[in-house]
Amino acid sequence: MEEWGEPGPADVAYQSQAQAGGFGHTLASLVKFLDLPNGARVLDVGTGPGLVVRLLGERMALVVGVDASAEMLRHARSLSAPGACAPFVAGDALRLPFADASFDAAVATNLLFLLPDPRAGLRELARVTRPGGLAGWLNPSDALSRAAAAEFCDGRGMTGFPRFSLINYARIAEGHHRFSGEAWAELARDAGLADVVTEGRGGGLMTIGKGIVTHG
Numbered sequence: 155m156e157e158w159g160e161p162g163p164a165d166v167a168y169q170s171q172a173q174a175g176g177f178g179h180t181l182a183s184l185v186k187f188l189d190l191p192n193g194a195r196v197l198d199v200g201t202g203p204g205l206v207v208r209l210l211g212e213r214m215a216l217v218v219g220v221d222a223s224a225e226m227l228r229h230a231r232s233l234s235a236p237g238a239c240a241p242f243v244a245g246d247a248l249r250l251p252f253a254d255a256s257f258d259a260a261v262a263t264n265l266l267f268l269l270p271d272p273r274a275g276l277r278e279l280a281r282v283t284r285p286g287g288l289a290g291w292l293n294p295s296d297a298l299s300r301a302a303a304a305e306f307c308d309g310r311g312m313t314g315f316p317r318f319s320l321i322n323y324a325r326i327a328e329g330h331h332r333f334s335g336e337a338w339a340e341l342a343r344d345a346g347l348a349d350v351v352t353e354g355r356g357g358g359l360m361t362i363g364k365g366i367v368t369h370g
């Protein structure tokens with residue numbers, strides 16, 4: 155399996171299965187936390203199989219999923235309801251193919267921690283969001299390691315794919331950025347966000363956050 159940089163068919167199937175299971179509940183919990191108003195225009199960056207797009211789709215005026223992987227985009231499109239108004243677009247999180255202030259909100263789940271410079275990713279979320287709009291994110295926290303994931307699974311009797319995927323997530327996180335909620339909040343403020351709020355998820359192994367875009 156690749157490291158989520160240039161996914162192949164096995165990664166697409168894996169991501170899809172992960173979103174259908176425990177990670178899907180965490181994504182749904184992030185969507186609730188974001189509390190976006192009905193009718194908003196939303197961008198989901200690093201959308202993968204597109205679950206966040208589908209969770210938001212019903213209530214929003216427009217939800218666009220962007221991903222660097224053509225394979226992942228093909229899969230996300232195949233899962234969309236026929237006639238759904240949710241375009242999936244190719245693009246790089248660090249150079250999004252949208253003009254400034256194109257959206258009311260921009261979200262990135264399990265993406266920013268993979269980037270060489272997560273703050274640049276946050277800045278790009280802020281750039282494509284209108285002033286007063288919202289940027290939101292979900293990432294592994296600094297508490298996530300393979301040992302912590304195994305302990306979490308043991309404590310909850312998690313076996314099979316849910317256990318495998320959480321420990322695999324920890325393995326990938328160990329090779330990338332793992333920040334505390336407060337460290338993410340600081341990066342977000344540096345990227346031009348205000349009123350930043352962060353919370354833990356998954357027993358504190360993940361961190362979610364949101365902030366208001368302030369640039370004009």
Ligand SMILES: C[S@@+](CC[C@H](N)C(=O)[O-])C[C@H]1O[C@@H](n2cnc3c(N)ncnc32)[C@H](O)[C@@H]1O
Binds near residue numbers: 158181221226245268
């Ligand atoms: C771990 S998956 C997360 C998928 C989904 N957001 C979730 O939380 O389940 C990371 C996704 O980001 C995409 N990706 C990785 N680097 C990217 C980049 N620089 N720009 C856009 N997408 C990227 C990958 O193709 C993959 O679909």
